[in-house]
Amino acid sequence: MVEEENSIVKPDNVELVIEALHSGSAERIQAVAEEVHPGDVEVAFERLDDAVRSEVLAKLPSDLLAEWADYLPAADVERRLSTLPRVEQREVLNSLSDDELVDLLQEMEEEDRPQFIELLPEDKRRVSEDLMRYPEETAGGRMTTAMATISEGLSVKAALGELEALREDAEILSRIFVIDSERRIKGIVRLRELAFSTWDTPVTELMNKDQMTIGAMEDQEEAAQMVARYDLMALPVVDEENRLIGVITHDDALEILEQENTEDMEKISGIGGDHGEQAYLQTSVFTHFKRRFGWVLVLAFLALISGWVMHAYEDVLTAYFVLAIYLPMVVAAGGNTGGQAATMVIRAMALGELDTREFRRVIWKEARVGILMGSLLAVCVVIQIQFLLPSRLIPESLSTFAVALVVGVSLVAQVFTSTLVGAMLPVGAKLARLDPAVVASPAITTLVDVSGCIIYFSIAQLVFH
């Protein structure tokens, strides 16, 4: 990856928006809005100072709010919306794509919903009430209902006729679902097939019968992974009776995966809670604090155990203080290798490359990697001790070799066990039906710090006495 990668959007556009928003002049904002893509506005808002942001929001004309609503955090849209007159509220709500609309309704307090729902036209109201039955993180909670469907048994001409009505609303028109009177999927036909066939061809001859579907209550990430795995443009979502109720589109899938990836990375670093819709700069100091402090506190007190172990070996350490020099190395080597192993396994599971069935093979692989790393590391350190450790640091009662032996053996034992622990904990979490990523690597580090101290000092005691 190269530096450029992070300047995702033509920065000039984002800059334009930021300047316009700072200026506060309605005309300039309006003018820029016509120039840029709402995606640029999204980035601009992520980079605004909180103060400026709420100021801008407070003055944002409703037509722009309507145009941008799909791209702004639901919380922001709601805040602005609640200050608008009813008629403008209606305008904004109607402009929202139905998945964003549901997102917005789910964001707000139970009691605020009705007043907004009653503003919706009959069809949008029914749709949003249907969608709200599904939790936010499920396929049903993320799907859009704006897909293209036609009844079965039509000719191409009739099919195009039915589709013409939908052409504006359908988010994805290139995949058309042929459904029966029960809304069960009979097949999928591509618009290109219709466009290039003679009008009297029966659609049945053109459609692809094997359907890939997902249940509305399944996890949204599973839906996204199916879209990725099977290169789908739209994955049909079905209810308990197997009736088509919506689709997860390719752009929904992208969004879901980015969100899940962020949460995994954060969990691995010991950051709790959901990432939420807010960007880094938009998130308050207190929220950042709340998400991080939990692990920090717990791990701090777990680290006391290492302290007690060190204290328990006071006589060994004070008698042979040279041990202090290599203590951090032995301990750290465990944390680093354990963390690596955990990340490898957690990611492989998230990508579906691994399942708990492969448990034994994972252990076997990591055991060998651990031995390899531990041994080679030990060799390097033993050489360092033999040739570079000033002999004045070594008590008369000890030989350089004895010190090298203790450090070397400890490193092998520590790296080996840490690698295994790092690989086993996520698989264990999975077996316990938890998210493998909850086994944050700081936790692994703290854990193997303890084992490292015990290994190191007990081996020293053994060799030196």
Next chain:
Amino acid sequence: MVEEENSIVKPDNVELVIEALHSGSAERIQAVAEEVHPGDVEVAFERLDDAVRSEVLAKLPSDLLAEWADYLPAADVERRLSTLPRVEQREVLNSLSDDELVDLLQEMEEEDRPQFIELLPEDKRRVSEDLMRYPEETAGGRMTTAMATISEGLSVKAALGELEALREDAEILSRIFVIDSERRIKGIVRLRELAFSTWDTPVTELMNKDQMTIGAMEDQEEAAQMVARYDLMALPVVDEENRLIGVITHDDALEILEQENTEDMEKISGIGGDHGEQAYLQTSVFTHFKRRFGWVLVLAFLALISGWVMHAYEDVLTAYFVLAIYLPMVVAAGGNTGGQAATMVIRAMALGELDTREFRRVIWKEARVGILMGSLLAVCVVIQIQFLLPSRLIPESLSTFAVALVVGVSLVAQVFTSTLVGAMLPVGAKLARLDPAVVASPAITTLVDVSGCIIYFSIAQLVFH
């Protein structure tokens, strides 16, 4: 995230494939192949034992290889391909989508390429030679040339006529690029617009003129991020003269982002090199070792510095051995908070939420988070010391308060500096035009281990003497 999320594909299908492959019976494999999606085969191969895998590959009939080639790792395809007779090689190569074909050619040794390239039909040969001019990680290296284009100034009828020829080959037909004689993009028209307009409508009236394009030499991740940001179905890729040469499709974008996310997670955990196409179980122990050992070795020797610091404070530590109990806590608190801060900033940058311009605001936010966490942690620990630390552990010369003071102040200082370091290093890397994720959190941990020791012991010296 719930447990189910990791059973990405209907496991029965994957199971079916695995069994069939294990059975080794050509008929069973053939039969299953007709049942399942190649995506299931991909997963099955990721989960096969290396032994079984190479055995299966060795016997894989060329028609199945042709069918699956787009979904198998290029290295595997090449291995099998090289053992096939020329005529079957040609069959397989022709079945590959051109981006996968280029991927395959780039995988193999320079000298092997010509013999395969000469098997290609004229057009595929020209295309692959064009594509190979672009490095693998660029937009040009990842694009497909199978997009739909029509010349400008056509009527809908004429346009559909031109498209009919492409309907089979075009990967994305729902976005059609209107180009001039120089292949410069004049606009984009959606198939639905053509399908539902009268035949004599000029395409110019239907097309959308503002074009979003990316240069062929830009980073592939930037292309993927644009697809995500702007909800694109296909992002046009242009050469130096701004001529349309290919597109990055929505499914390419998904693949790229997953790959880049994996690399970020690995970098953050101190795993080097590219993740490559191989799945976890497919990667050899030695490759795993090579990717992880570098950091482990470097950090082990960096940890020696902490060791020397401890050794330098021998008299303080031995005189007040109670310090040993809280040493690991002070040190670990720094590693954990620094790692959290680094992950937060690295991810925010990868998502484009942050740029180096926001440097000062990041520091200001993290400074406050650090102070908050450090202070609250210190309070908890001071209480623990005051009420739970057995007084027999405290030398006569010291008061419990003195100990509490040293530990508390050290924690605040350590957490504060570590949080700042964790946030500043990735931004620094970015300013140095490096990938922010190279600042692996193990490196930060090792770094703040040193500062932690120094802070802790120097404060102790100050207070106790």
